[in-house]
Amino acid sequence: MSEAATRPTAHATALLASLDPLLREWLPRQRWFAGKGRPISAFEPVAVTELLPRSSPAGLLHLLVRIRQPIVPAQDAPLDAAAAERPGDCYQLLIGVRRTLPPQLASALIGHVTEGPLAGQTVYEALHDPRLSALLLERLRMPGRHGVLRFERDMSAGIPSGLTPRPLAAEQSNSSIVYGDTFILKLFRRVVPGVNPDLEIPLHLARQGCARVPAPAAWFLADLTSGAATTDEACGLGVLQPYLAGAEDGWELALRRLDKGEDFTGEARALGRATAEVHAALAAALPTVTLGRVQVERVADAMAQRLAAAAQAVPALRPYAPGLLTAFEALADLGGEGQSWTAQRVHGDLHLGQCLRSPDGHWSIIDFEGEPARPLAERRMPQPPVRDVAGMLRSFDYAACTGEPWAAEWAADCRAAYCVGYADVAGLDPRTDPVLLRAHETDKAVYEVLYEARHRPDWLAVPLAAARRLAGDGSADAAL
Structure with missing residues (x-):
């Protein structure tokens, strides 16, 4: 989203200027805003679209806004002038406009708003207004363009009108609206050029007939460069998929079973099968690559660099760093000896919370966006499928550590069952490649240490326990 590509109009600039003082206070309070803790220095319009005119009883503005914030350098790292001037994150905002706001909103x-084009108007989060949320569904039902926005749909998917909308409160990095317990619209809040994997991957899986992932019924994008004509060139903004009414979140289900002392290995094995089915469909739908010596060494080196950065930031990790580093060195050594691996598109952030179990026992996998903090190009890179396996193994550990005492045996049983289920479909147990599995599980644990230290220090002991285990004997199946 370059400056030249977007060329905001004078009207868009004036309109955003009138919202500026309000957004400075409101944005940092939103759960999906990633720039918390740093002041906002400026707002810059990327695109402003009136989906419903402000002259209507309730207007609807669609904004793509770049946020400028000062970059805080890492400790002892100088900040050069070029870095300080890098463009900030771009966010998707849906703003309702009324003269007066009814009590229910x-x-x-x-x-x-007191100045500018919106002076005298009241502005609010549009997703909480049923009238405006319903308008979004109508736009998705009728493909076409509206300004820079492009609405598309699968014409074979029946999308009825008049479905009652309600926003979900549990979202973190994005926002979602459920329509009549039939569809769910996921809106990507922090957006970058290029299709979001959470649209791209489900579209490919639907074409493969993969029943493990809800198929997109409709979606919308923004064409922000002159001549942008394909999905890959546009900026993905949202996707409408079937809502799995009555489905249980895998994390909550696991915690409930654990709290009751009930077995979860049957579900873990089913999850392993579901994961392998998704991997097989992705390998059939999208290109695979071979990671040879050079590529494996690069992967191992990147893992080692992440470990060094995490150990510098989190002193509690430092005693385990030498042992953890051996996991990456062992991977590089195998690559140097001629070992190669196949890489493909994967989920990228797989854990129990990304899995839903329907009342009939069918497991679905959702949220293919990957780790939102990582660059889009990195999230779309082929990876060894074991990356997803490692993420799920770590999730079982997390669940086991929610109670007192930690349920080490429960986690070990679930981890083993998951790998067996994966082998049921893939024909190969991930544990038969211990070096690759240990490297990816170690990399995930290092990521978790850094995340917990920054955001949830009360949870830091959980990934540190994994670091201690992985640094000790290198076994991916040892106790917590």
Whole structure:
């Protein structure tokens, strides 16, 4: 999203300027805003689209806004002038506009505009307004363009009108609206050029007939460069998929079973089969690559660099760093000896919370966006499938550590059952490649240490326990 590509109009600039003081206060309070803890220095319009005119009883503005914030350098790292001037994150905002806000929308208030094109108007989070949320569904039902926005749909998917919308409160990095317990619209808040994997991957899986992932019924994008004509060139903004009514979140289900002392290995094995089915469909739908010596060494080196950075930031990790490093050195050594691996598109952030179990026992996998903090190009890179396996193994450990005492045997049983289920479909147990599995599980644990230290210090002991295990004997199946 370069400056030249977007060329915001004078009207868009003036409109955003009128919202500026309100957004400075409102944005940092949103759960999906990634720039918390740093002041906002400027807002820059990327695109402003009136989906419903402000002259209507309730107007709807669609904004793509770049946020400028000062970059805080790492400790002892100088910040050069070029880095300080890098463009900030771009966010998707849907702003409702009314003269007065009815009482039922009071919690959605952003503020009252006093200057500029919106002077005298009240602006609010549009997703809480059923009328405006319903308008979004109507736009998705009828493919076409509206300004820079492009609405598309699978014409074989029946999308009825009049479905009652309700926003979900549990989202973190994005926002979702459920329509009549039939569809769910996921809106990507922090957006970058290129299709979001959470649209791209489900589309490919649907074409493969993979029943493990809800198939997109409709989606919308923004064409932000002159001549942008394909999905790959556009900026993905949202995807409408079937809503799995009555489905249980895998994380909550695991915790409930654990709390009751009930077995979870049957579900873990079923999850392993579901994961392998998705991997097989992705390998059939999208290109695979071979990781040879050079590529394996690069992967191992990147893992080692992440370990060094995490150990510098989290002192509690330092005693385990030498032992953890051996996991990456062993991977590089195998690559140097001529060992190669196949890489493909994967989920990228697989854990129990990304899995839903329907009342009939069918497991679905959702949220293919990957780790949102990573660059889009990195999230779309082929990876060894064991990366997803490692993420799920770590998730079983996390579940086992929610109670007192930690349920080490429960986690070990679930981890083993998951790998057996994976082998049921893939024909190969991930544990038969211990060096590759240990490297990826170690890399995931290092990521978790850094995340917990920054965001949830009370949870830091969980990934540190994994670091201690993985640094000790190198076994991916040892006790917690």
